[in-house]
Amino acid sequence: LDDTMVIAMGEFGRTPWLNEARGRDHYPRAWSMAMAGGGIRGGVVYGATDPGGYEVVENPIDNRRLFATIFKALGIAPHEEYELPGLPTFYRVEGDAAPIEEVLV
DSSP states (O other), rough: OOOOOOEESSSSEEEOOOTSSOOOOOETOOOOOEEEEETOOTOOOEEOOOHHHHEEEEOOHHHHEEEEEEHHHHHOTOOOEOOOOSSSOOSSOOOOOOOOGGBBB
């Protein structure tokens, strides 16, 4: 894991309650993921929900901070710009989103 990052996540969390079919629906308000290796500090838990899993109550982040963290861990400049022919200038991470330093080695 010195030079490989492993990420386990989905595009949504799941509801903290069961639906009528005894399954769980998409729930965008709180979700979890796991990251290991490739510049990520082991054993760190960052953020928390309330006891029922309804709301993020500690250290909420958005997708920009997540990707800034991934890029920085891999040694890639998070805010570097790049050009695609015929399109506006793009940035790996838009705005001033800061990496989550607490999870980085």
